[in-house]
Amino acid sequence: MTLTVGLLADIQYADLENSNTEGRCQRYRESPGKLQQAVNSFIALDPQLACVLTLGDIINGQHETQERDIQDLNLVLHLLQPLAARQLPVHNTFGNHCLSLPREYMLKRLGMPASFYAVDLAPGWRLLVLDTTEMSGHSGKSKDAHESKEAQAYWEAHPLSEAEPHMQSWNGGIGAQQMRWLHHKLQEADRQRMRVICTCHHQIGPGAARATHMAWNFKDIMDVVLQSSCVTLVLSGHDHIGGYACIQGKHFVTLEALLEAPTGSSAFAIMELDDSAIVARHLSRLVQRTRYILVACEALETSLLLQQKSYSQQAHAIPQDGRTLQDFLRPVTAVPLAQASCEGLGPSISGKRVFIETYGCQMNTSDSEVVLSVLQDDGYTSVDSPEEADVILVNTCAIREHAESRVFSRLGIFKQLKARRQADDRDAGVVVGVLGCMAERLQQQLLSKERSVDLVVGPDAYRDLPRLLSSLSEQASTSGAGSSGVGAHDPSSSSSKTKWRGSLSLAHAQQPINVTLSRTETYEDVEPARPQGQMSAWLSIMRGCDNLCAFCIVPFTRGRERSRPLPSIIDEVQRLSDSGFKEVTLLGQNVNSYADFSHVPGSRPVPDQQDPFAAYAQGFSSVYKPRRQGAKTFADLLHEVADVDPEMRIRFMSPHPKDFGPDVLQAIAEHANVAKQLHLPAQSGSSSLLQRMRRGHTREAYDALVDSVRAAIPGIALSTDIIAGFCGETEEEHFATVDLVKRMQYDQAFMFAYSQRTKTFASRHLPDDVPPDVKTRRLTEIIAAFRSIQAARNQAEIGRIHLVLVEGPARRQPDDLTGKTCSMKRVGAMGGGQETLMARSLARNVCMADLLETEQLEELRQWLLA
Structure with a gap:
């Protein structure tokens, strides 16, 4: 209420x-x-x-x-x-x-x-x-x-x-x-x-x-x-x-x-x-x-x-x-x-065509499906290219400078498209909007005239899109004869000031921006508009992050943690199973910190501030202590989601190592359909650097967690995130990270040079003092260490049998099929005529496959034994 x-x-x-x-x-x-x-x-x-x-x-x-x-x-x-x-x-x-x-x-x-x-x-x-x-x-x-x-x-x-x-x-x-x-x-x-x-x-x-x-x-x-x-x-x-x-x-x-x-x-x-x-x-x-x-x-x-x-x-x-x-x-x-109703806000633009382009993480992909669902409910239709669209929305990532540079480059292309549409005098022009983390981080900068952006909406305000677009439509219709549509707003121009001050009309006064973060919004009642023909679905179970690592912008662009009620998640998983989906990936900025209190008649008791939080992995802590006593936890959620359909594969991302308590590991081990693959972001192998990063653990605690994971779930595949060249990183700290990569034997790793983000703890308190060439050299050394390990681990897969979820035709060979194993390794299936298939690894390591009859392949199109 x-x-x-x-x-x-x-x-x-x-x-x-x-x-x-x-x-x-x-x-x-x-x-x-x-x-x-x-x-x-x-x-x-x-x-x-x-x-x-x-x-x-x-x-x-x-x-x-x-x-x-x-x-x-x-x-x-x-x-x-x-x-x-x-x-x-x-x-x-x-x-x-x-x-x-x-x-x-x-x-x-x-x-x-x-x-x-x-x-x-x-x-x-x-x-x-x-x-x-x-x-x-x-x-x-x-x-x-x-x-x-x-x-x-x-x-x-x-x-x-x-x-x-x-x-x-x-x-x-x-x-x-x-x-x-x-x-x-x-x-x-x-x-x-x-x-x-x-x-x-x-x-x-x-x-x-x-x-x-x-x-x-x-x-x-x-x-x-x-x-x-x-x-x-x-x-x-x-x-x-x-x-x-x-x-x-x-x-x-x-x-x-x-x-x-x-x-x-x-x-x-x-x-x-x-x-x-x-x-x-x-x-x-x-x-x-x-x-x-x-x-x-x-x-x-x-x-x-x-x-x-x-x-x-x-x-x-x-x-x-x-x-x-x-x-x-x-x-x-x-x-x-x-x-809110859009009545009285001017001509409706319902029925117009929208194109959504997504950058960044899986959560952004899921959010784009939410955005499309919200707009479809308001009468919009989706198109496959920006040239066909009346509304172009770019869902953005702000985690690194490179990600933002890609978006700015793309906005330049859309600016040219707007100019061509204006010259052709087509319709009412094209609206370009920026969504997601860049919208939350840059806000007014995106609305400058040079960017040619008409709309800026943060990740918690997607329900407001129909109203904002409707107000832009009114501006276009009331801007006078010869208008080319909705242009970018320039608050610094005298004409803009005059127009805004001269009328109480929303069309003249409203700046098309909503970047308000919420502590309650989870879009639990919005059914994402997922692409047809896919067998794998993204499902957001929580939003936001309270970890406040020194380098990370996510808490400032995504807000505080909040979780969807567990029953709503189970209902959506059941609908996905009934619709034929064979894989669901549970999403959250800190997915394994999920805590649902909707079933609790009372509320959340404050934990004892003197005792470590029992649900954390041993040796881990956090800047802010969560309140989870009495909540439905991530382990509870895994048990219930896995039981919906034992033949549906369950994945999750992105987790934090601190929240892999024994109960979560037990839930993964107990259910065969929960993927035996964990993402354990390390960021660094040096305890001193981890302390500056505010990660809440030491190298020794991380090593012990990996040992616990592999003991509880034999054969599990591990992936990680690594940052090279964080503030004040020494050669000794760098070599500790290289050593970590070699010792942990990761199956996958996402490695990047440090990119400072404004508003973060590091930007306010730590100098970004590692030269760019040193960052590049250290990143290269980390990548080389990982690839040497990866080649050996892929070689060990030769001759093993895996259950593969076929995702569809391979890009380069449409007659071939491609998919992922339970451990997230991509596998290709090369066509062998009408009667047989032979699976092979895309990493150039050939695996001998069981032969399947053609009719068996048609029956088991989503599940291929390779």
């Missing part, structure tokens, strides 16, 4: 221009219009709103007399009365700014519990209101005096020990009692599978002390809130939207979006931001998850909002001046993205 909330931050400042306290108060009393407009906008959105949250300082209350404070309090209550009349809850986190009024009086008048209270907003959603002013002792009163009865009862039942200090100083952070209560409430929500929003008055996170001395201790918030699996959103108020530290640090106000973006309808007041450079860097993280924004800060220009706003998340464009709330708050119907 998604939740829609209204948000107001420091609302008493919304109309204020003067910086002194009395000036603010006077201005507020004279002109409360913006708060009233905000309230009216929330009423217009009712009944979609679950509640309204006000973040900090609901009134000024800094007068010397109670009479003036009461006047301000009464004014706020009067303005909020329409919300109360509609029984729309208002929850507030505020400081003790009414210095002349008792806090108990304010709480009673506002109809709110004491600080530190929990309330269920909707089924599955809980709000924790935390008053950090009271936590820090700012009021000078006893902390216990203002806590909710629930919190006090918990503390009485769980008294503090001698080792738990009472933190009383202003900058000492949250008190021990409050921290224990918070931890208790988060664990409770975790067990009940609730999503939690935490609100507080002051800033959260690292560096908060720069803005105020009343800040949460960073260690406290990291240990308790941000590491809790149930926390969806953290909000704070005061002078900085989301808190100064949230903008500056690595945990932002948009930690998970506005409650599952893009469904959050909100009115934000951005004010008194004293560091516009920091705001500018991170503004896109805020605006792309809000539907309405009030700009009350002179330091921010509307053009900045305009350029960084992700219009794929918006119901309206931002007007030119950006200073009046009424321009933003219009009666609308907020439609969740997954249910």
Whole structure:
């Protein structure tokens, strides 16, 4: 269930221009219009709103007399009365700014519990209101005096020990009692599978002390809130939207979006931001998850909002001046993205022809099938060449520079194709879109005029493609006579700025980009549009990666790990079996970290932070400890998938060595139809280099794992990944990798020179100091070591009998058949007339085959005994 909330931050400042306290108060009393407009906008959105949250300082209350404070309090209550009349809850986190009024009086008048209270907003959603002013002792009163009865009862039942200090100083952070209560409430929500929003008055996170001395201790918030699996959103108020530290640090106000973006309808007041450079860097993280924004800060220009706003998340464009709330708050119907309709967005382009070109990993191939399925449901048809297409989509890889260079080269060819189509005046031109990891990594760069790209969509936003394409169609139809179709957007051009600012039309204002990452999207309900005639299928079981290896861009382009419910996977495997598929490959960025909690009535208990995670292979660790107790694991999944059809071969990729616990190895050994081939990415054979790579293991631990694998599954084939020339690699570390390749006797290896990627740990902390010629030389030596081993292992296969899944005609000899063995070795079957076949290895090693009768071959076309 998604939740829609209204948000107001420091609302008493919304109309204020003067910086002194009395000036603010006077201005507020004279002109409360913006708060009233905000309230009216929330009423217009009712009944979609679950509640309204006000973040900090609901009134000024800094007068010397109670009479003036009461006047301000009464004014706020009067303005909020329409919300109360509609029984729309208002929850507030505020400081003790009414210095002349008792806090108990304010709480009673506002109809709110004491600080530190929990309330269920909707089924599955809980709000924790935390008053950090009271936590820090700012009021000078006893902390216990203002806590909710629930919190006090918990503390009485769980008294503090001698080792738990009472933190009383202003900058000492949250008190021990409050921290224990918070931890208790988060664990409770975790067990009940609730999503939690935490609100507080002051800033959260690292560096908060720069803005105020009343800040949460960073260690406290990291240990308790941000590491809790149930926390969806953290909000704070005061002078900085989301808190100064949230903008500056690595945990932002948009930690998970506005409650599952893009469904959050909100009115934000951005004010008194004293560091516009920091705001500018991170503004896109805020605006792309809000539907309405009030700009009350002179330091921010509307053009900045305009350029960084992700219009794929918006119901309206931002007007030119950006200073009046009424321009933003219009009666609308907020439609969740997954249910969004394209009605009213202009002429439909349903029925047009789409061509999808895929680069990179098997997951990209599977994603392209998902994309095609989404578009076919919207009326698109697939074509076999870009020349036939009206929409060209390139699904991209960003793991290395070479992969991106190939895509840029291809985009240059498509640019020429667009020019030819324009010259021929064919139809409405051609739309070129970039999908996948490059879209997530490069975003705006791809939309530059030089690239001639019209559309940029990240891997978690493919459901939004029909709407974005429809909006592009409207732009083409409204761009005037003589238009050649949808061209690339250039935000830097004056004409583009004029067009975007001059109209509220989505066609003129929307920038065709959606790169929002999700913590829930798995496309489990989308049936991939798989090519006809194939006997092997890709099946995505999880997405994202939490490993954060120093060299890898994947966590930043694919997001956090999330797994499909196991029943949905089993159902799809059964459908594939019924359709005649003979092989299924389970896919995931870290496939063997699969963990399904959908069957658990409670939720995920937090593991003991002092003990190593039991499911890991011995000697392995990770940067972030997973929560898997009570989950259906990858071993459980293998057992159930293998039992669906014992004659269907099961593979999986790409795994991480740390997640090959004994249960996974046992599952592979028990089922004959689970391929006896494992991918064990080593990356390096040097323990010191593995440590810099943040791989979580040593060379010795990796060697021990390989020994365990070969003991548990005799005859298993192993493959690996190797990186040559990582940051600071010495000759000694390189020779350790060469030694690893020779000792492990891999059947396959994927070897590359290190290519630094921005955003990764290595790009920020480690110099890419190995010269290119040294990288090339070391890579050549690693490849030579592997090929010498591979030749010997292929020679040993001569005379052995393998079960081969025939994939179809060989490329060079259409009369021949080709396929793969259980250990992923490619085998060719050379035609021997109408009655016999003889199998041979494509690695030039001839194998003698059993002879099959022609009719037997027709019966067993998918399974050839070679």
